[in-house]
Amino acid sequence: MKKSSSILVNKNTITSIAIGGFDGMHGAHQKLFEQLDENGAILSIESGYANLTPKRYRQEYSKYPIYYYVLDNIKHLEGNAFIKLLNEEYPNLQKIVVGFDFCFGKGRKYCVKQLKELFHGEVVVLDEVKIDDIAVHSRIIRNYLKDGDIKTANILLTKEYKIYGKQIKGQGLGSTNFVPTINLYVEEFLLPNEGVYVTKTILNDTEYDSVTFLGHRVTTDGSYAIETHIFDKNIVNKDYSIQIKFFDKLRDNAKFDSFEELKEQIFRDIDEAKEYFK
Known part of the structure; x- marks a missing residue:
């Protein structure tokens, strides 16, 4: 999906808002957004720790305009x-609209009870969302990604986990000794743990x-790398906007005794990934 630009809306027309951190724009967040009316908006409180879906990538996952507030600029406010x-x-x-664990203001001493008392309008509070008996929270999704459990992370996200990167020059071994790869430099995004993954690459x-x-x-x-191989194509280096969507993990990272052993494993990885998409 193409990354959307921010939606510009006259704030005077907004009649409902959802407030939260919204890193990941995951399944529980989407439940919040469902409670907004047609003139709704999203207020994202930025703590500086978002790395599932960093700030400028979130608009892709909502039809509502997103307004960003830096936590350090508002955390001193009384309720x-x-x-x-x-x-x-x-x-x-x-x-x-807020989640059950929403708190705000100085010392986070104001929560749902105080919100209902202070705001002279409707307050909708959503209970904790669970999918397959797993509570849906960004911190939990991060843990699954760090463990390489892409499938569970995707279930909680209700979409494939995706990162954005810039193409960089690699070792040069792929196209000559192994298979052609695109090498990426990635900032901002949390990376799954080391290994080989079934993916879709968007150029x-x-x-x-x-x-x-x-x-x-x-x-x-021995250096750290992010390398993606597109099946049956040799993509010439260009200034692509690159996205990687993760579907499943094939194996952990491993050391091989020779280039030949590594090459054989790479071809097995490719065959297994192709079978996944069949």
Whole structure:
């Protein structure tokens, strides 16, 4: 999916807002957004720790405009001052939607009870969302990604986990000794743990089946790399906008005794990934 630009809306028209951190724009977040009316908006409180779906990538996952507030700029406010700020920013605000564990203001001492007392409008509070008996929280999704459990992370995200990167020059071994790969430099995004993954690689707006390696190249130069191989194509280096969508993990990173053993394993990885997409 193409990354959307921010939606510009006159704040005077906004009648409902969802407030939260919204890193990941995951399944529980989407439940919050379902409670917004047609003139809704999303207020994302930025703590600086978002790495599942960093700030500028979130608009892709919602039809509602997203407004960003830096936590350090508002965390000193008492509860009534926070509500006053919302009413000034959105003068026709009638509804606020939050999660069950929402807290705000100085020392996070104001929570759902105080929100209902202070805001003279409708307050909708969603219970904890579970999928397959797993509570859906960004911190839990991060743990699954760090463990390489892409399938569970995707279930909680209700979409494939995706990163954006820039193409960089690799070792040059792929096209000559192994298979051609695109090497990526990735900032901002949390990377799954080291290993080989079934993926789709998006170059500009075109999506290809692929297999992707993340980790230290322990058999060759030992450096950390993100390398993706697109099946049956030799993509010439260009200034692509690159996205990687993760579907499943094939294996952990491993050291091989020879280039030949590594090459044989790479071909097995490719065959297994192709079978996945069949």
